[in-house]
Amino acid sequence: MTLVEIVGLQKDYGEVHALRGIDVEIAEGEVLGLLGPNGSGKTTTVSILATLQRPTAGRALIAGHDVVDDAARVRELISLTGQYASLDNTLSARENLVMFGRLTGLSSAEAKGSVAHVAEAFGLSEFVDRRVSALSGGQRRRVDIACALVTRPRVLFLDEPTTGLDPRSRAAVWETIAALRTEGITALLTTQYLEEADRLADNIVMLDHGSVVARGTPEQLKHQAGSAICEITLLDAADVTRVRTALADHEFLDAATSAQSRPVLVVEAPGELDTVVAVASTLRAEGVGVFDIALRRPSLDEVFLQLTDENRAASEEVVP
Incomplete structure (x- = not known):
């Protein structure tokens, strides 16, 4: 079943074409990796799907609900984790999680029950009662992602979740993201780390200058490089x-x-x-x-460099 459907999505900022009519589908329970360099359109795509921006043209549906025409219903189905953790340092991780649940409409009992489940399912139990100010960068990021899961969203948007983390912290966050499959949560992961997409994503869509330049499983894309x-x-x-x-x-x-x-x-x-x-x-x-x-075998880095170079060369050929 297709849970997220993007058809001909465009976004213009004056003369800047951030998205140039992209088509993407995400199946229920799938982790889709959205790859691309800075300025490729990754964050713009997530912002539109999360109802934070309106597209210039095209449409996007979450579980059949249009992100523009039925934005309120879409917000009930999704959660978004941005590039940087936004937690209250004076509270414990558990208190942050409960607070987030309460702010999103859960009763006190519902929030506490959901937090207990999330802490166990995503490996937070050993530090969930520590004050956030005492946590490492990776632990803070995992708590931030867990906040987005307290309400049990059908779709989770992860916008470059490991930005700025050291390798050990990044690996810990990867474990949290990998556990989404067990929970049956559909996820859209944007990242510049090709190794991250290779390890976590079921399928990958590569963006460059607002256009889709490739799509497929990690192995299929590697095969394209030779x-x-x-x-x-x-x-x-x-x-x-x-x-x-x-x-x-x-x-x-x-x-x-x-x-x-x-x-x-x-x-x-x-x-x-x-x-x-x-x-x-x-x-x-x-x-x-x-x-x-x-x-x-060819790495995703090699695939990406090859495909984006080809895309730019093709673009230059049509310039008068």
Whole structure:
């Protein structure tokens, strides 16, 4: 069942076209990653879906309710977590959660019961009774996300939820977001961290300059960037020419240098593991010293750079 439907959505700010007619669908229970650089239209999309802005053209529906014509009903179905935590530092995490529940219409008993469930379901129990001012950045962010879940929304909008967090805190927030699936909550996650979308999203939509440049599962998008590659890190730079000759039947890509300043040769691996085995056998027969050999698939970073570069090149071609 499609829970969020966006059709031909446009948003203009004078001469600036923030959204250029995007179409997106999110199924019930799905986590959709909305990727793009600053200015690509991610936050504008979320603002329109959350009824905070009106589109210039097109429409968006949440559970069949139009975000413009039936904004009040839409607000009953959604929650939004912005880029920065907005909590009362003088209160405990639990008190913040209860306060949020009460502000959104829950009775005292309902709010306390919901907070107990959310704290348990999203791993907040060990610090839920600490004052917010004593929490780490990651813990604060998890409490902020939990505030948006106290009312049990059907759709949760997460607008760059890990902005400014260190890797450990980011990983903790990822655990909270991953738990949304268990709770059956549909989520739209905007992020600039491609690793984040790769790990958390069921499907991904990539935006660039207000247009959709790609969509699909993380694996489908990676496949668009080409086949897997075999990376060969040599022990001795003097072997580079010999290896190129020995592997002349393989398609070489750009060479590189490892963090240990060792030469790295890269060949396409259409046969994936079979290619790695063939390369390793050839190098062993040649007596070449190998520090490391690895099979690697394209990353989402590579997909994104490739697709956005293609989009900009196409845009430049139509400029008179």
